[in-house]
Amino acid sequence: MEPSARILVFGATGYTGELTARSLVRQGVRPVLVARSAERVTALATELGGLEHAVADAGDATALAGVVRAGDVLISTVGPFLRYGEAAVQVAAEKGAHYLDSTGEGPFLRSVFERWGPVADANGAALLSAFGFDFVPGSLAGALAVEKAGAAATRVDVGYFVRNFGTSGGTRASVAGMMLEQGFAFRDGALRPERAGRRVERFEVGGRTLTAASVPGAEHLALPAAYPQLRDVGSFLGVPPALARGMALATLASTPVRSVRPLKSLALAAAGRLVKGSTGGPSAQQRANASVSIVAVARAADGSVLATSTLEGPDPYDYTADMLAWGAIAAASGRLLSTGGLGPVGAFGLDALVEGCAAAGLKEVGA
Incomplete structure (x- = not known):
């Protein structure tokens, strides 16, 4: 209709x-x-x-x-x-x-x-x-975990994991620009500045323990609005341990550039020249081979795990x-x-x- x-x-x-x-x-x-x-x-x-x-x-x-x-x-x-x-x-x-x-x-x-x-x-x-x-699955998984945990849940962490995933030109351009922006996270009951990659967490995914690095996501805004008892929300992107460490170092190293407007403008212009958007993306066959897992963990104030939720889905x-x-x-x-x-x-x-x-x-x- x-x-x-x-x-x-x-x-x-x-x-x-x-x-x-x-x-x-x-x-x-x-x-x-x-x-x-x-x-x-x-x-x-x-x-x-x-x-x-x-x-x-x-x-x-x-x-x-x-x-x-x-x-x-x-x-x-x-x-x-x-x-x-x-x-x-x-x-x-x-x-x-x-x-x-x-x-x-x-x-x-x-x-x-x-x-x-x-x-x-x-x-x-x-x-x-x-x-x-980005970032509906994390909001859904986080909400399902908090609903299971009940009022005792004060923290929820969400991890995104992709398999056989190709990226579009627009995605690559967005990631390049993001490395030069100030991130944020919901910590201690408020939205606070936090650079991407500052935190690394491990999640259980399909019987394996996988590493993920923190990113500024919509969950930091959406989940506390839906569940006011939450004091901490984490959004994480699954990456190999070495890449997680590299991501943390890269965002730390770029701090002086982010802080000085002329330097930031030059860096953004250079990134725009090096990483072009609007260059197409994965084929239908490539997308058919991709899949995702999203894991949410709800915790009590003492850090103990109260509930989890795992989602499985198709190509992003x-x-x-x-x-x-x-x-x-x-x-x-x-x-x-x-x-x-x-x-x-x-x-x-x-x-x-x-x-x-x-x-x-x-x-x-x-x-």
């Missing part, structure tokens, strides 16, 4: 944007495709059944504002988001359009919650940042596209529970999120 509100895909001709547009069409939705290249967006819109389409550049908020209307649902896949993402969230928040994005960049998603969330709330809109593999890009499509359809169908900057549980409730993730192939195992 066609949703009652329009769904727009901004960045529709990029790697993740096209996957998302195709997912929506498979589910019977006719989204509006928006991209900077008139030729490419016209060709894709024609291929997908003569969809409505428009031209707007990521750096031109005025052009995008001419396309987006109050009550729309805008999906943004235009990254790196720290470089190109501001216009879409600004237009959505100010216009009163619901918004979802595919970012994995901690500083950007934090600005969505803290800077643009109040604007959207005042205009009756919801902002759902990082509504893909396919999951992201299907999850963005599910979230947009749910938002367009009036299923949002609140407005402003929201985490996945706060946006739809835990039961609905379990349903949506299952539809995208992500399910709890061993429960």
Whole structure:
């Protein structure tokens, strides 16, 4: 059934944007495709059944504002988001359009919650940042673990582990830029500065003990909002031990660069030249061979383990596209529970999120 509100895909001709547009069409939705290249967006819109389409550049908020209307649902896949993402969230928040994005960049998603969330709330809109593999699975696994643990849970750590995973040009560009940004974590009941890789944890995954390094994720914002008893939240990315140590050293070494604006600007420009976005991504066959595990561990104040939750799912890009499509359809169908900057549980409730993730192939195992 066609949703009652329009769904727009901004960045529709990029790697993740096209996957998302195709997912929506498979589910019977006719989204509006928006991209900077008139030729490419016209060709894709024609291929997908003569969809409505428009031209707007990521750096031109005025052009995008001419396309987006109050009550729309805008999906943004235009990254790196720290470089190109501001216009879409600004237009959505100010216009009163619901918004979802595919970012994995901690500083950007934090600005969505803290800077643009109040604007959207005042205009009756919801902002759902990082509504893909970054970082919906961690919010779901963390919520399931805390629900099992009950009120005694004051800490939850979430680890992401991928197998046979290829990356897109946009992902590589985002990671390069992130190394030069200040990270954060939810510690002692508050969001605090913390560089990526500062903490290393070990998780039990499929009978093996795997290493993961800390990253700034949406869980730091979303889980404390859903479970106020939490005092500490950790988000971790599975990496080999040597790489975890290297990541910690790299972010430590880049601290002087992050602290001096001219040096940071030069470094970001150099990273942009060396690591190009919009260069495509894994093939359908490569994605079919990839899979993920997400593990959440809920602990008591004394550090003892109270409960765990493990999720298994498909390739991160396919999951992201299907999850963005599910979230947009749910938002367009009036299923949002609140407005402003929201985490996945706060946006739809835990039961609905379990349903949506299952539809995208992500399910709890061993429960």
